[in-house]
Amino acid sequence: MKNDKILILDDEQIVIDAITKHLSRYNYDIYSGKNGKEGLTLYNDVNPILIILDLRMPVMDGVEFLRKINLSPADPCSVVVLTGHGSDEDMERCFELGISAFLRKPFNLYELLGIVTHSIALKKVELDLKAELIQREMMETELRLYRGHLEELVKTRTAELQKEIVDRTNAEKLATRSLKDKEVLLREIHHRVKNNLQIVSSLLDLQSKYIKDPETLDMFKDSQNRLQTMALLHEKLYQSDNMAEIDFAKYLNNLLDHLYRSYCIDTSSILMNTDIEDATIGLDTAVPCGLIINELVSNSLKHAFKNAEGGSLSVSLHKLDDGRFKLTVSDTGVGLPDGIDLKNAKTLGLRLVNALVVEQLEGTLEFNSNNGASFWIVFKELKYSSRGTKDGG
């Protein structure tokens, strides 16, 4: 650590010598001048922490010197006045000019040492405090800047987030609207398909008015019913929530009603028993399923009770434990002709049933002819994905 520097300004060499000799023992670097003018030069060159100042000096006295250096509490230097003539007014003026102690000659060297030590210690504390204050101010400024920066950052990010939210909401709105549009479109398509199928069916109906041959007439009716079966399905689809699946029980009841009406048969002459599992089924499965039921029920209504008073017809659909469906259509009529071969039947109806089960549903078909005709069909519901794979994506 460097020694503290003390500047002595006094016109009496003997005073300078005495103080220098005494203070040197306490690790101070001592500098001295004979008047205020010399003092100013030394003050600027040496930067002392303490000045011991005489008042009466030639060239420039102590008070003038004090005025020139213009002490302020922030300066790194304190002044102790040591004078032989100082009046109370002098003392007052000197304190006004910022000195820290006033001592009269003749003086005691130890007393001076005490004042010097104290003044220096006090000045050092002042300087430390000042440094600390400056550092704190710097930190505060930095903190303010940082906070400002942070606030700026938060503002920017908030604005970005708000924009993101607006963008996302808009995108969602757009997506919802586009979905709604597509839904409307799909509903419209099912509606039109249904209408078109019904138009074709009506055309066949009109055309059939010119047909005299009962067999041909029958074929027209079968075709009409096939069209109606599909039209009904599309009607159920556009009435459904998701336009992909229908409530199969409802569909089937409507289909059976339609067939009874179409063959002008009363449910009191041929009883209708239905036991349909509560299930929704997709279009891909429902179309072949509906057509199969149409064929089998039409046959029962047309052929089974020709010579009989009446009987009953049963249709049931159940889900098996393995997830497949089992469809049963049976009647209590005359039964199927002996030796009938569905695959190679000459007539379209049963061949269609066989083809729909095997090729469309990829299911199995069994039938027997004890106490009327009975058909059992077991199939899996077709899913879009499995169809996708089958078609090669």
Ligand SMILES: Nc1ncnc2c1ncn2[C@@H]1O[C@H](COP(=O)(O)OP(=O)(O)O)[C@@H](O)[C@H]1O
């Ligand atoms: N449930 C049934 N009861 C009695 N005979 C039936 C039954 N289903 C089909 N058949 C007989 O099988 C024949 C073939 O039926 P199908 O292929 O549907 O032709 P279509 O109904 O046009 O005659 C019918 O003509 C009928 O003789």
Ligand SMILES: [Mg+2]
């Ligand atoms: Mg038939």
